[in-house]
Amino acid sequence: MSFRFCVRDTIGQLTLDIDIRGGNGPHLLVGPNGSGKSTLLRAIAGVIRPKFGKLEINGETLFCSNKGLDIPCEKRHIGYVPQGYGLFPHLRAIDNIAFGFSTGATRQSLRTRRKAAQDILKKMTCTTLADRFPHQLSGGEQQRVALARALLKNPRILLLDEPLAALDAAVRRTMRSFLVHHLQSTGIPTIIVTHDVRDAQAFDGPIWVLEKGKIVQLGILASLRAAPATDFVAEFTGVLFDRNELEPNGSVSKNLSAGLVSTPDVVRSCQSNLDTHRTTLGIRKSG
């Protein structure tokens, strides 16, 4: 499986200029708030139609602005789990999951689609959730139901928008390993938006760093950590502990975080490299 998506358009106040490609397994999309991560996912899903762009999955073109081709959202076979999971509040978990088989070209009988939903719940070892409405589910349970719903139709690609952000620390850990396990077992190409470096570690896939609508760096976590291209990457990968403004004479305008480094020595050692008025100091943990 392979996919490629390029887009060039101004959506709202954000100018997207992106060209990404990937294959099986998880891909992580990180970036500061407002950098265009969710917009990018929605464009791939087909909800937003960019002025210029192309989306190819496995050699099949789903969107091409040059040819005027735009396969509608419902025919792209793309799984999408938004922030907050997007469960339909008026349907029980089982009918939420079975929704994909209740409409469109893949419509099946109520019995068949509920059976399919039960089967996928069984695979995820959460059959007890079937009868509950979304408001009766915990955050982690909602996550599982949303994932089951997206996976039921065997999508070509799965888009997860901050899947773990709304969970508390303990549930997040459990759900992270659950997601890693399931995504590895399905092998489906997945784009995961995250703000958490632990997700990047756990999913162990290529990372796209998106800033102001552009990919500013691409690589695995280790390479990002070794040579962060921007402050954000340094901060995300844990390289940057604090930011300091050095005056031309090398003096520090603010102190570094207490206890992390012995500031005067470090600053002095950096002095010879100063060629601008402002320098960002990055310190990588050793070992």
Place this chain on the structure above:
Amino acid sequence: MKPALQHPINLKILGWFCATALVIVLALPIPGLLLSISPVDLRAGVNHPLFTPALWLSLRTTCISLALIILCGVPLAWWLARSSSRLARVVALVVDLPIVIPPAVVGVALLQAFGRQGLLGPVLSAFGISIPFTKTAVVLAQIVVSAPFFVQACANAFRKIEPDLIIVARTLGASPASAFIRIAVPIALPGLITGASLAWARSLGEFGATLLFAGNLTGTTQTMPLAIFSVLESDVRIALVFSIVLTALGAFLLFALRLIKPAWMLPGAYPCTDPITSKGELP
């Protein structure tokens, strides 16, 4: 010493007093009506020659106007809720306008729009259509005065739906229309019901616009409020009976509609026994 807490307590008492006064003013007319007639009056009122035609006409016209309001109002409200264009803002203002215009003015305006000398008069006349002083005029007057209540409530309910729900439904294979009918409408249903009950109640009580635009013709355009107005001059007791019947009808349907709550909104939503075989309540 000036106690710091005294003011909030005084304000609280004042607040309670004002709120209670308002509740009394709102509620008092109902016992006032109920206590003013006897069973004999009730029988005489129900047997009055104007009663049945007016009640029947009111029920028929309000049901027709409500059906038309729902049919046209739901898509309009959806568009108003989803669009942020300037046109949508202007349309929202136009839709709300009849709420602030006195019904009598609406009646005159309707005459100027659909009357023989009105804007559309010549066009309608060319097709042999005359709207004023007909049942159509009754329905039209009801639609104009009550549709804003429905559209407003409906648009508010649609605005509360997370756009992601519609997006997810689309990615799962639902067409825009299917996502709207199967996801947006059921989620907004409580708001739609509230809007429908408000609009229906407003239609049932419509008087001014109907009187001016449709007239007060027994059996043709005389709805219950107009019948009350007619009999008030000859027999107050009959007017009281008509009023009580109208009140009871409005109150009953209003409460009944408000009591309808989908299963998923109830705190202890019951599970279906067998998710595989149960027919459930899938839309």
